[in-house]
Amino acid sequence: MRRLWLTVLCAALVSSCGGGGSGSSGANVNGGATSASGAPACDGSCASASSFLSSSDVETVIARAVAEAQARGVKATIAVVDRVGNVLAVFRMSGALENVTMQTSGVSVSALSGGLENIEVIPATMAAIAKAVTGAYLSSEGNAFSTRTASQIIQSHFNPGELLTPGGPLFGVQFSQLPCSDLATRFTPAEGDVGPKRSPLGLAGDPGGFPLYRAGTPVGGVGVVVDSIYGIDRNILDVDNDTDEAVAFAAAGPLAAPEDRRADRITADGKTLRFSDTRPEDLRSRIDSPPAFASLLGATGQLVAVPGYNDALVRAGTAFGQARSGIRADSQDYAGLDAFVLVDAAGQERYRPRAGTDGAAALTAAEVRAILSSALRVANRSRAQIRRPLDTPARVSITVVDSQGEILGLVRTRDAPVFGIDVSVQKARGAAFFSSRTAAERLNALPPAVYLDRVLVRLREESPAQYVTTMRVFLGLPNALADGATAFSARSLGNLARPNYPDGVDGNPLGPLSRAPGQWSPLNTGVQMDLVYNAVIQHVAFVRGLTADTPRNCSGVSGFDRGFAVTGAVRGLANGMQIFPGAVPIYRGDQLIGAIGVSGDGVDQDDMVAFLGVARSGLSGSAPQNAPLNRRSDQLVPSGARLRYVSCPQAPFLDSNEQEPCSGL
Structure with missing residues (x-):
């Protein structure tokens, strides 16, 4: 089974290298990717039954992306989703890359191994969908975040590159919305348009994904892949000339996020977030006059189906907050x-x-x-x-x-x-x-993550059981995870899952739930990655047509060499951990x-x-x-260094001067 799977996947890699609804927004006559003039300043109540992407909207988003790609002489893969992750279309320009390499670390390939780093067989369609989902899922009427924003807040320092600073505020969020999640819905007739839908690669930190807005409310996202690297921005002190981002920026056009809601108007820990390094004046196409979508089908490119996500067609999105979207107002x-x-x-x-x-x-x-x-x-x-x-x-x-x-x-x-x-x-x-008292027992029973290298050779196994030992040694508690004596909050688990403890000081000891410094990356985090790795690899193989889809439980999936058999699955880890x-x-x-x-x-x-x-x-x-x-x-x-339990903000309430609401509880 292992040899057959590798043979087929390697062959695939080698061969790949050579509705109605609301109408489209008015054109931006200035050619800049800014929100429509006169859009209301929404604070959470603007979404309505007409807040969705029509099929003509989707076609125009793709047409703008293609025009910008052509103006730059590049070939792109473009995905558009609605706010709850339904894939509305995927378009591949003729000659566009079929695969990307997942690569987020500055460490040389020879020094870094494991996790999803340097895996070269990721379909570009999966990466484009993940970028579009990220733009849609991280945004709201009060904030518009892009995949560049995501990159900034998931790294081992915040801001990236600043020494003596803790990890990003959403450190680890990239491993959410996973394709194996039991909560996320899937592209099946029975589930319809109900969201939130899964993402093929979790959340993306590679620039080239933006939210889409109509009249101040998010209605979806667009993701673009041009180059071969699915990575992050490790240096936010410069301004990138990122082609993926430029094409996606053009694609948004008049559906772009309102400027006063974009990440670069928002701070976290006193630091301004990033939204885009592309500016309207950087665009090389006229986004107010994109080509007719029908003219693009054929020599320019084609709509493509992605197994588990969409058919090869364009469809309208759903209106967020309506029952069809899977999220509605409570009535009970x-x-x-x-x-x-x-x-x-x-x-x-x-x-x-x-x-x-x-x-x-x-x-x-x-x-x-x-x-x-x-x-x-x-x-x-x-x-x-x-x-x-x-x-x-x-x-x-x-x-x-x-x-x-x-x-x-x-x-x-x-x-x-x-x-x-x-x-x-x-x-x-x-x-x-x-x-719980059973964490050690369950971790010990889980199959190991079977890591592959960039050419799909089996590297090594990483057993979740190792974290039972590292936790006990690090905490000085010989029965940790088996006696239920310690109540772990998400904050304390985060403390223990950083590459340095205390967090942010390079050279400090390794956190017991983390991969070691030099091996750690946003795609190789430690226990969080090891618990779900095999399931994610199975899903990649599924999208490539090589195996069945991953089960709706991220834990307990064996490696490819065991046919992805399920053993020891844990309900309490069914969508991974954060x-x-x-x-x-x-x-x-x-x-x-x-x-x-x-x-x-x-x-x-x-x-x-x-x-x-x-x-x-x-x-x-x-x-x-x-x-x-x-x-x-x-x-x-x-x-x-003391572990943390919770950290509550000072003077947090809108209707009270209460200063420390969590004190003494």
């Missing part, structure tokens, strides 16, 4: 809280509050509802970090799981970015899993009964909404609580 459980919930293709709620599955002390449906309602109230009062205008509420997704990682309830505030749905589940599951803040475990007395995860705004806001969501739930008696003080991970001081 969260009265007066302006809540939104996930629904299936029949309009039935997917994650309405329910009881836990883990025994007599399990969370009840009423308790889950109370905790989620409490977290919603905290979020609605909280001042957002990454949104404009200033002093608008935080917009987040909130998930409660039981101790086994089963989703007991999931709810969103208005206009929260879509990426936070999957990430809130990852965070909650990670906190519950690593705080390693930036925003989740805490939930206890009844001394017993772990679940966790809450929050994602969508600044990481301190995520922490606060999760922590106070439990603390202020209003439940009495033997009610669910935050972890006992003596169990929290901030009681541990490995290598002389």
Whole structure:
């Protein structure tokens, strides 16, 4: 099986080298990729039933991209998605590269091995879709983020290249929205247009992906691949001449993000984010007069089908916030809280509050509802970090799981970015899993990640079991991950999953859940990557037509040499894990009964909404609580540096002068 799989994949690599709806926006007569004149200043309430991309919109986006590519003498692959990740079209220009190489590290290829680094058989269509999804998923009416923004916030220093600074605020988010996620929906007749859809490669940090807007509200994203490297921007002090980004920038045209919502108008930790190194004056085509789409079919290029994502056609997108999109306003459980919930293709709620599955002390449906309602109230009062205008509420997704990682309830505030749905589940599951008595047993039972090198030779195995040993040695706790004695928050897991501990100081000891410095990269993070690697590789093989699709559980998938057989799959790791803040475990007395995860705004806001969501739930008696003080991970001081549990912002509320809301809890 292994030899056959390699032979077919190598052959594929060698051969590849040689609807109706709202109308299109008016042309930008100045030829600049800026938002339409007169667009309203939206703060979360502009989306309506007419906020979607029509099929003619999609065709025009592609036509603008092709025109810019032709003006530059390059061949591009272009993908367009709607706000919940439905792939509306993929267009490949004749002669465009069929594959890209995943490469994010400045370390030489000979020195760096493992993870997804230097894998050369990634279809360009997958990369283009991932870029488009990233632009759509990271954005909202309050913020417009691009794949260049993503690159800035996922690296080992923030800002990249600045010494003595911690990792990016969304360190690890690239491994979300995975193709193996059990939460993400797929391109099947039964699931229809319901989102959020999965991304073939998670979230992208390679410039060339932008959100698309109509009248101030996001309606989708566009992703472009021209060059052969799917990477990141390691130096943000210069201005790149990036062809992928220039073509995508032109593609957006009058559907570009409003300027006052773009990342370069937003700060994190006092640092301005990046949106695009391409400016309107850099474009070489007239975006106000693109060629007719029909004229492009044939010699110029073709619409292509991508297995698991789309047919070879153009279709309209869905209107975000309407039931067909998979996200609609709540009508049952969260009265007066302006809540939104996930629904299936029949309009039935997917994650309405329910009881836990883990025994007599399990969370009840009423308790889950109370905790989620409490977290919603905290979020609605909280001042957002990454949104404009200033002093608008935080917009987040909130998930409660039981101790086994089963989703007991999931709810969103208005206009929260879509990426936070999957990430809130990852965070909650990670906190519950690593705080449990069974984490060591389950990690020991998982199959190893079977790493491949750039020419598809089996490099080595990386067993998840190694992290049981590294955690015990690093923490000085011989029974860590087997006695349930430590409550790990998402923030503390992030501390332990950085290439240096404490974070940000090169030369400090290796975090026990991280790959070693020199081997670490955004595509080779450590336990986070090892848990999902085989499933991602299986999905790449599926898109290339070589094997069945990956299961809807990222854990337990064996390597290609074992036919991707599933063994030891863990429900609590079904969509991977996340390693930036925003989740805490939930206890009844001394017993772990679940966790809450929050994602969508600044990481301190995520922490606060999760922590106070439990603390202020209003439940009495033997009610669910935050972890006992003596169990929290901030009681541990490995290598002389205390782990963190939660970090709440100062003066965080819009309606109160309360300074330290998490103090003393």
